[in-house]
Amino acid sequence: MNYGILLADDIDFMVHGIFKYNFFGLGEVWITTTHVCLLIVMLILIGFAIAANRCIAKAKDEPTGFQNVVEMIVEMLDGMVDKTMGRAAPKFYNYIGTIFIFILFSNISGLLGLRPPTADYGTTLALGIITFVLIHVNTWTHNKPVDIWKDKCSPLPPWLPIWLPINIISDVAVPISLSLRLFANVLSGTVMMALIYGLLRWIATGWPAALHVYFDLFSGAIQTYVSCMLTMTYISNARGDK
């Protein structure tokens, strides 16, 4: 980077390639910092899940210690899904709980010195595409094709499909806006922290902890909640029943 005005060359928040390999002769693929951070987050979550499973397998009637924590997390997540999705909730406990915990830990991993995996568009777009598939599977399994056609021509009568392309574009925009929102929020926090550490150098000792609380913990938790809520809202809209 050769911006003289920034006075620092070690501002670093980009995704770095670690090593590259040839993907079955189709082209070169890089293993990046995102993959490594994702792997660390996954290992932490898998370790936690195994510990929780062990703990619940020999659960006691009067919960103590770790069992309390696990039950509290599960009840909180299930309650959140229940409140938003109503009757369809039990089918989505697994998916929503999983993406909630995953996004939350990914966002918070900035505190551990990792580059948050959600600050890479590849990760969030994958989440967006999963949600997109879920939305459309639920649309087609819970509505008659005639109703879907009527809905797609919605402001105008069904025999006049002028509005159809606009509605299709707005359908395609759902996963893009869902993933860009999460990506840009986490990226802005990451960039801000990198700029503060890169520009202020030794002045930035100690007090940026407060900024970490805001950018990593608060903003990360809010964005997790928001993307899970939006996912649930889109899916329950697609199902159309309440």
Add this chain to the structure above:
Amino acid sequence: MFDQNFILGCSAIGAGLAVIAGIGPGVGQGIAAGHAAAAVGRNPGAKGDVTSTMLLGQAVAETTGLYGLLIAMLLFFVKPLVG
């Protein structure tokens, strides 16, 4: 055709202009938060529902500002205009 430094400078100006998009979401989120505060004042029992609805609406309103931020980031760090 143009000097590369000239293009970089113009990109920086464009990045600065792009984040002006943050004004709209700021005003919108403030209005949403104000109305949510009024709603909680009128009906303190519905605090949880009001808060979650407010957060959802604010997150959707925020999207346009984030698009501006993304454009600024692209102009500044990916430098698509420098051929």
